Amino acid sequence: MKNNRPIGIFDSGLGGLTVFNQLRKILPQEKFIYFGDTAHLPYGDKSPETIIKYSQTISRFLFNKNIKLLIVGCNTASAVALNAIKNLSNIPVIDVINPCVQTAILETKNKSIGIIGTEATIASQAYQKTILHHDSSIDISVKACPLLVPIIEEGLLNHKATTEIIKLYLSSFKTSNLDTLILGCTHYPIIKTMIKKEIGYNINIIDSSIVTASYASDFLNQNTLIAEDNHIGKNKFYITDEAQKFNKISEIFLGYPLKNIHKIQL
Amino acid sequence: MKNNRPIGIFDSGLGGLTVFNQLRKILPQEKFIYFGDTAHLPYGDKSPETIIKYSQTISRFLFNKNIKLLIVGCNTASAVALNAIKNLSNIPVIDVINPCVQTAILETKNKSIGIIGTEATIASQAYQKTILHHDSSIDISVKACPLLVPIIEEGLLNHKATTEIIKLYLSSFKTSNLDTLILGCTHYPIIKTMIKKEIGYNINIIDSSIVTASYASDFLNQNTLIAEDNHIGKNKFYITDEAQKFNKISEIFLGYPLKNIHKIQL
Numbered sequence: 021m022k023n024n025r026p027i028g029i030f031d032s033g034l035g036g037l038t039v040f041n042q043l044r045k046i047l048p049q050e051k052f053i054y055f056g057d058t059a060h061l062p063y064g065d066k067s068p069e070t071i072i073k074y075s076q077t078i079s080r081f082l083f084n085k086n087i088k089l090l091i092v093g094c095n096t097a098s099a100v101a102l103n104a105i106k107n108l109s110n111i112p113v114i115d116v117i118n119p120c121v122q123t124a125i126l127e128t129k130n131k132s133i134g135i136i137g138t139e140a141t142i143a144s145q146a147y148q149k150t151i152l153h154h155d156s157s158i159d160i161s162v163k164a165c166p167l168l169v170p171i172i173e174e175g176l177l178n179h180k181a182t183t184e185i186i187k188l189y190l191s192s193f194k195t196s197n198l199d200t201l202i203l204g205c206t207h208y209p210i211i212k213t214m215i216k217k218e219i220g221y222n223i224n225i226i227d228s229s230i231v232t233a234s235y236a237s238d239f240l241n242q243n244t245l246i247a248e249d250n251h252i253g254k255n256k257f258y259i260t261d262e263a264q265k266f267n268k269i270s271e272i273f274l275g276y277p278l279k280n281i282h283k284i285q286l
Numbered sequence: 287m288k289n290n291r292p293i294g295i296f297d298s299g300l301g302g303l304t305v306f307n308q309l310r311k312i313l314p315q316e317k318f319i320y321f322g323d324t325a326h327l328p329y330g331d332k333s334p335e336t337i338i339k340y341s342q343t344i345s346r347f348l349f350n351k352n353i354k355l356l357i358v359g360c361n362t363a364s365a366v367a368l369n370a371i372k373n374l375s376n377i378p379v380i381d382v383i384n385p386c387v388q389t390a391i392l393e394t395k396n397k398s399i400g401i402i403g404t405e406a407t408i409a410s411q412a413y414q415k416t417i418l419h420h421d422s423s424i425d426i427s428v429k430a431c432p433l434l435v436p437i438i439e440e441g442l443l444n445h446k447a448t449t450e451i452i453k454l455y456l457s458s459f460k461t462s463n464l465d466t467l468i469l470g471c472t473h474y475p476i477i478k479t480m481i482k483k484e485i486g487y488n489i490n491i492i493d494s495s496i497v498t499a500s501y502a503s504d505f506l507n508q509n510t511l512i513a514e515d516n517h518i519g520k521n522k523f524y525i526t527d528e529a530q531k532f533n534k535i536s537e538i539f540l541g542y543p544l545k546n547i548h549k550i551q552l
Binding site for chain 2: 184261
């Protein structure tokens with residue numbers, strides 16, 4: 021049995037486009053509905069109640085679009101609102117944290133994992149708690165990297181300033197003994213090569229966009245939810261506020277500007 | 287006649303502390319009440335209606351504290367809500383835009399003025415319109431510098447990354463013929479020396495913290511609103527949300543952490 025219903029993805033902004041981009045590559049026959057809550061970004065500054073409220077409203081909207089799978093492409097919503105979203109419906113929900121943590125635990129050889137993310141993600145301890153829940157013997161190093169999101173959104177992908185900031189944040193990891201680093205922010209895959217260059221090629225990087233997309237693809241295959249091979253994949257984008265810079269940012273994430281964008285208020 | 291009533295200053299966040307800091311230096315006998323609307327920052331992303339609503343609520347709160355002067359230490363609120371604030375009371379109100387523009391127009395010799403600010407401030411055209419309102423023959427160059435606020439708040443005040451970002455944003459000004467540059471963001475005085483070094487010492491920098499503080503001091507003196515010489519200056523700080531990083535940021539702006547902070551919801 022094949023299933024041609026769409027896949028929903030949401031994020032507080034456009035960072036989740038890195039996950040969408042990977043999904044698009046490995047599942048060309050699928051229809052995707054991307055929702056960026058751009059009026060309320062960043063979620064990291066909001067209270068848990070507010071994040072749950074926004075996440076539930078968006079999830080309901082996407083469930084009503086008859087999606088077969090919901091991907092929470094936002095670290096803050098994954099950390100704070102996952103159960104509240106799952107309680108709304110029987111439609112399966114995949115977040116960005118669990119797939120990365122499971123992969124990191126499987127792949128680390130010396131049980132030493134590093135995590136980088138925004139200030140809010142690191143402070144929430146969502147990754148740390150999920151790792152320790154699965155394996156309490158893992159040694160965890162964390163580093164909040166607040167400048168990486170603005171510098172990526174400014175498009176400075178091969179700029180000296182970006183190199184300097186990556187050095188500043190990640191130099192301590194070079195002398196630690198970790199063998200696995202989780203990119204705990206959906207923006208970071210964009211500068212993965214620069215990060216690799218700084219921390220060294222012997223450290224395995226867990227890229228949330230690749231891992232989450234591959235996890236979602238496996239899930240669809242295992243549950244016979246995949247679309248027919250000859251189904252024509254389509255994309256639809258919803259945002260809650262429009263700013264001129266979103267075109268620039270989507271070009272950074274996708275390599276092309278977003279089309280078929282619908283602005284709505286929820 | 288002397289007047290010992292307090293002076294109110296508000297900003298969406300802590301950037302207005304650069305103005306407070308200058309005022310504190312030149313008016314040691316005054317009592318200041320600083321209000322940072324940290325729950326709602328940045329204002330630049332909000333609609334004019336919302337900015338007016340927040341600005342009026344805060345202004346009413348400060349007017350009720352029996353202040354003798356209100357300083358709007360926020361570029362966005364100055365651009366959008368100044369008249370709405372003035373309509374609330376007969377207490378005098380000083381913004382950050384008008385003093386800078388008047389000073390820049392007085393000081394430019396070749397009638398060529400540059401403005402740097404956040405994306406929202408530059409897009410609002412508040413400085414541009416105010417300059418042209420006073421003198422339509424002025425040649426204006428603008429540059430939005432979205433990374434400067436986050437890089438200052440990260441404390442990278444003498445870092446290579448900051449030098450690279452300043453070069454990126456300001457290099458075009460070096461080849462233009464402007465003789466006066468307005469720092470259209472209350473954060474920027476913190477990196478004034480680095481900016482000066484990049485654009486050259488022949489360009490006159492209009493520092494909103496110095497200009498606004500000096501304008502306010504002149505106003506108090508001219509209107510016999512200054513406090514008695516032996517009056518003991520005090521500071522009181524209100525914020526609407528607390529984040530760990532605010533202590534770090536206030537140390538960057540003031541050289542010391544904020545004390546006597548009250549967190550309130552308005």
